[in-house]
Amino acid sequence: MEIPFQWSFPRRLHALAVLFLGLCLSVAVHAEIFSERTEDLAQQVKLATGQGKQLAVLFEQDGCDACARLRRNVFSDKAAAKRFASTFRTVSVDLGREDGRVVTPDGSPQPLREWAARLRVPGTPALLFFDRDGHILYRHVGPLTDGEALRLLARYVVSGEFENQPFASFLASHRSAAAAKHSLQGDICRTRS
Template sequence: MLTRRSLIASALALTLAPAAARAARLNDDGLHVQDWFLDSFLDLAQDIEEAAAKGKRLAVSFEQRGCIYCAEMHEKHLANATISAYVRQHFEMIQLNQFGAREVTDLDGRVLPEKEMARRWAVTSTPTILFLPEKPVSGQAHLVSPARMRGLLPQPAFLAMFRFVAEKQYEKMEFPAYARQQEETLAKAIAAGQPIN
């Protein structure tokens, strides 16, 4: 039963909820989306340059309607203040629909609908996040990408992957070794809602 007290408590909870937790919504394709995701013309070379001008890297997330792991990524991982703050500080993110029809321009100039780009880049599961190079280079994005996240990783490993790319740790080591080094520290920060630089 709704009472005045329960309505006030609900309104207060919404007011105090982190902005990232309120930002996830469903778009017209039925995909969960963050309000801070980059809305672009999907020309990846241009998007890399624009991200770099802001001191950020570009990440492309392939998702699909009804994907429970995509929903979890938005509702839990990106709703976490620690994770969301880090990703937003260091990355511009573009969301693509694995079965969508919007045209995407790859780094080699090839223009394909999202669903064909997903096939070209060998995206077989969602979410798949492709991390693009710091600067535009010629080639297919998936072949010049320094890292790719296939499927949804646990929160500490998810955040570790973004740090791995932002810090260019891929030049020094493989991701599994980096994730093991970071797991305990990141798990504690995520649980406490502490920012990570």
């Protein structure tokens, strides 16, 4: 006579714990990048450093079609988002708020639009990358069209290639010229005065 397999209580508890952990990790991995809005970038640099990452900040504003397309067509690419999030802590700031203030990565409180102007952010979308000391590494203004362009932008920043060539050239060297040109096409949304 065959005895059916029975799990002991500790084995059942262990299996449930593993299942719960897997669910938690899958939710964390699939969280949309740049979903957290913040005004305190100094705190975000500290959090990024604690996670062994650099900080990527998305400047966006309501009513910006290019920002909506970026979220819909690029950030929704789960593989690209997962890879990007493994390297960068991602947050966004709302450049459309006329009264917006921000604590900059170096800890100084400033009007958001004035700070963005000093960083040469003429409109949205714009992605700014900061090192672990809060210094700007690279600024990308304008749209990206797909997850592959986002992955290449991450590689471009992490490798330091921004010191050697423009992103369009880097992109062209990793894609066909036509695909690279298409990856950067589109307008930016000017900040309202």
